[in-house]
Amino acid sequence: MENLLQLWNSSGLAQIGPGQAFMLVIGLLLLFLAIRKGFEPLLLVPIGFGGILANIPGAGLAYSAVENAVQGADPALMLDFARVLGVAATQSAKELLTAYAASDSATHLAIQQLAMDAGYGNGMLYSFYSVAIASGIAPLVIFMGVGAMTDFGPLLANPKTLFLGAAAQFGIFATVIGAVFLTSIGWMDFSISDAAAIGIIGGADGPTAIYVSSVLAPELLGAIAVAAYSYMALVPMIQPPIMRALTTEDERKIEMVQLRPVSQREKIVFPLVLLIMVAFLLPDAAPLLGMFCFGNLMKECGVVDRLSDTAQNALINITTIFLGLSVGSKLVADKFLDVNTLGILGLGIIAFGIGTASGILMAKLMNRFGSTPINPLIGSAGVSAVPMAARVSNKVGLEANPHNFLLMHAMGPNVAGVIGSAVAAGVMISLVGG
Amino acid sequence: MENLLQLWNSSGLAQIGPGQAFMLVIGLLLLFLAIRKGFEPLLLVPIGFGGILANIPGAGLAYSAVENAVQGADPALMLDFARVLGVAATQSAKELLTAYAASDSATHLAIQQLAMDAGYGNGMLYSFYSVAIASGIAPLVIFMGVGAMTDFGPLLANPKTLFLGAAAQFGIFATVIGAVFLTSIGWMDFSISDAAAIGIIGGADGPTAIYVSSVLAPELLGAIAVAAYSYMALVPMIQPPIMRALTTEDERKIEMVQLRPVSQREKIVFPLVLLIMVAFLLPDAAPLLGMFCFGNLMKECGVVDRLSDTAQNALINITTIFLGLSVGSKLVADKFLDVNTLGILGLGIIAFGIGTASGILMAKLMNRFGSTPINPLIGSAGVSAVPMAARVSNKVGLEANPHNFLLMHAMGPNVAGVIGSAVAAGVMISLVGG
Amino acid sequence: MENLLQLWNSSGLAQIGPGQAFMLVIGLLLLFLAIRKGFEPLLLVPIGFGGILANIPGAGLAYSAVENAVQGADPALMLDFARVLGVAATQSAKELLTAYAASDSATHLAIQQLAMDAGYGNGMLYSFYSVAIASGIAPLVIFMGVGAMTDFGPLLANPKTLFLGAAAQFGIFATVIGAVFLTSIGWMDFSISDAAAIGIIGGADGPTAIYVSSVLAPELLGAIAVAAYSYMALVPMIQPPIMRALTTEDERKIEMVQLRPVSQREKIVFPLVLLIMVAFLLPDAAPLLGMFCFGNLMKECGVVDRLSDTAQNALINITTIFLGLSVGSKLVADKFLDVNTLGILGLGIIAFGIGTASGILMAKLMNRFGSTPINPLIGSAGVSAVPMAARVSNKVGLEANPHNFLLMHAMGPNVAGVIGSAVAAGVMISLVGG
Amino acid sequence: MQQDIVSQGVELMLYGMGTVVMFLALLVVATTVMSAFVGRYFPETEKVPAQPRKSATAPDDSELVAVISAAVHQHRGRK
Amino acid sequence: MQQDIVSQGVELMLYGMGTVVMFLALLVVATTVMSAFVGRYFPETEKVPAQPRKSATAPDDSELVAVISAAVHQHRGRK
Amino acid sequence: MQQDIVSQGVELMLYGMGTVVMFLALLVVATTVMSAFVGRYFPETEKVPAQPRKSATAPDDSELVAVISAAVHQHRGRK
Ligand code: NA
């Protein structure tokens, strides 16, 4: 009988809260969007599944040993925790965790040892998160793989498109302003670090967003990653109206001159030039852009093809699986269900819109002062969201002029946008994260 | 001269004990069985090789830094150990290690620091074990890969075969009874946790057995894993006599109606249904079944094929290599050579036999009450041992009736058996492991 | 304004020192040699790139949290460090780090906690180094992959070529003498451990050199690895003059009898024979040779092809990427730019030369006493540098006699050299590392 | 050794086996309901082959076919 | 909440966007110079195809061709 | 610096080189014995090719052959 009770008490139905139930539905919804609607499935399938696992009631898969111990709420253990933390023994679970978060590393270790000795362990997803994201490694490895898949040819053929990639990052910083404004009027409660992490959604680059969040605002990482990947999937819906509103029919019809051929040697030297510039000007962007350049150099140099091949396949796939599940661990109800999450979702879409608009307006500006005509539709590709945004430019361009193939021209600002948002990430970590 | 002595003293011949010599032979025997006889070579080659490495005299590859320090037996260091552990300085090596195992995490850390400061390090296999198995990760990753290789089509076409998969798990629990009985009459010395871990051998599923052992009875893990994989390889010898004894010629001739086609959508939804049921009813099975369902969803959803492909190949292969070597580390003589190991080997084969019989008897029972005829030979496939057991059902069926192809019908109970033993694992961890 | 200053102060140009600038050039030079000249690109591309990343001023990618904290030089934190280390508060950064290195594990932990609490973290490359090399795992995994790519057929057909592989290791030990001699006359400052690690360059085997350095002389690892791989790439330039000088035209024309066919069973049993001999005679070589034999057994046994395939591809490639970047972290200016580095580079090339000569002289000696003629040119392949050295033997042989194909004959001493240097590694770790 | 390890074992068997059977029985129900629901409300409009798609290798197929075509040409050219 | 979080945000925007634009503008210069330099002093002598080489699979090609040849033979033999 | 680092080095050389030579000499003996033993008592009945089997790709062969057959058909159909 006692066993039956033990089984029932350890079952999910006996322990589920409304938040967890809601998050299970959210997880299923993400899977539906990924599988049925094709929303960035490589990330959203693992994230959605991880979100479901994280919210299994009673399993504690997304919690650390300490959090699991606090939820276990053994009175004697809680007394020990309170003693080590130096707080009153009457503190609630939430207050204990707050005191724990504020304590120093030595206290952390002592509390962890107490939790382990009492038989509590880290949940599976928490372990994945520690190894893959808290260490910073998974986004960097993915960035290396992305580098190994990126062709800088179109950018090298027309370096001026870097300006489009720069302009589109205005979406990032406009969103920072939005976040601090919402805070100043009391609707939300974001610190300047939070605001910077939220802004990076406008960079339209998944690994960069996850990397910045993991450094500046780990508690918002789940919402930021979900917003970034969802909106990247929505680029074909978000961008075209803005593109049409800001351009005239004539502008959309502009045909661009064919790109010059780019030699292999230029492609080999480019990642090194970029790396040296990062080294001299913005060391805080060195991890992200360094790994990106490394991947690209492996691809282009032609002598380490087996490494480049692995970076583009086995390694990035393995990392993606664990990155996705780890992000899912941040969808646990008591961290995700917060008014701030709504703010993040709202600000994220604004970031995409402003980035798109800035890119287009910069292209129009360059058209006014430059001699070579630029179709302003390629400006929107500067937000990155590689290669979706470039395809959108191409598609909208074809609607206006069936002989106008903008895809390769849009790939320039598209990869420039990746560099641009990594630079923005470096600046923000440098200014805010110190 | 002193150097020659140092070299000789550090050589294996000067240090080998009879147990290690015996275990080297066991390791070679496992390799022979794997390579020449085809006994589950993907696991038994690494396990056998790991077993040899673990028993290399003087190398200490399977020991932690602390164990290596205790074997080094430097008197000053042993005094320090005894002081930190709070035991008498006259304790033997074995007593010191027992006191260490019983001490709390803070003491563990202090002793480890002393051992490291004295120049002792963790052996290679010990490190592999810590990362791959003690963390729980390797069995889970393998389970994900197995999920990505599993086709639930036959099960979905005939869900009633889940009952066969349930019945065959009786082998697990009957073995628990056997283990506690042997303990109660004093022949063996198993705790209830040990008994549960031994029982899981009857689940005929390698990663589940390793996962449960690593949680409930890490010191028995080597014997349990070796038994599980050896008996899985022996399924074509163990099962047919039992199958023939419990069925009549007529029963073996029963032809089954062809399976209905199963739509892709059912296959996509099924792992989610299973996951939700696990979440609500048996959270303790969530890590195992969650990863299994995740692998299966990646396979079936059709939009993350590169992840599914990696989960089935590079990732599962890498994990298998380190899992096998890690299991081998538990074949170190002073842990493996124990009367309990004999008990485990004996109980394991009984578990397989009882599981086989239960599956067949359940099929006969269902035949009595159901309308659609079931060939009782597919009941034996319920033990899992995918896909060996299903092939055995097919083979024995063909002997009785050359037109009777049972393979696809037996795949239903076969994969049901995987779910069944993962559920059993969850129950046992929930009831015993708390 | 303050922000502009913060950005400028955090830029690389404001912080770069002459050493870092020089090392950036060295990194680019390594990349040039690897990409343009084909110098062992699989290792030197990651090493060179890692070297650049390590020397990005202000990024601290190659430093631990403690080193980064000491470079940050916050006065209050330095006072805390000095207090915990028990040294005077007036110590310089360098003296603090020396005191830290000399302190015990518990003090290490306390200092690390202080650094983390102050917001300092481990650099990316430092983390890679800890996981990949300090743990010993990466060289071992690469050795396993090399084992899975090695064909012992030519060695088994003519086991006497093992003597050539033994003789060529004299380069290792002659270099040890060179290193201690340079120390005794005061030109360099090497300990006996350092000398042993430097000697292993003469083994012409990358993973062995990295493994030995990581155990015996981690601070010299960068220079040793760069020397080892560079000279391996230079084998076609270093060896031929020595080969021609030590052999007569007639000797170079010697044609060797065709190798007997070797059965698969011999190939399966050989790694086990080697493993057992290592177990009995030289346990300290067990990690290296154990993993090597394991890889080879997986390849030859024919029943775990999917594991062997992964060990030769995805796994070795992933490991190579991180191994290379980790070695690059040791090219950080303040550790690499040292007069000892010049000594290492000089001694390394001498080691290659002596090894080559010893192999050839041993072949001539065997020719004098044996009945079967041996072309002494295959002796130089005994240094390992697989398969480059064997190709050099073949090429020089063809010059003397266009019908003389030595490649397969030279593969015997070539793989024998791998075993030989792994044995030498074991001896040195046993005698010096204890 | 506790005196009642046997009774512990029996308990474990009863509750364990009971849970396994109950869980899988519920899964039979859930699966049947799910299949009926999917079949009724979300029938697959396009014809899907009965066996699972061999799509894991899909990303390489086009490339593989190209290589093969080249190889076949080369192979013929050599004759 | 600090009273000046808005001004912090504005500052972050100004310095951040400024850095992004400056960095990418310098990169335009550096890239243009690099391309001109490479084109002038290190022109590629051999003709290189415009698209990146599909060499990632190169190490396996010979083996693949061998397997294919065998398969083609086998395939014909079966007819 | 200890005064006798040179003698330490010489010792390391003597013992080290001695061990290497001895170990490999024993390995020559062991290998020769092993080959003789295997050749006498466990000769391979089936004819095995001299070069190592290219079996690393074996698990995929059947699939590969299927793909190839399809490709060849497709290739021909296109003509
Ligand atoms: Na971007």
Ligand code: NA
């Ligand atoms: Na089972």
Ligand code: NA
């Ligand atoms: Na060597």
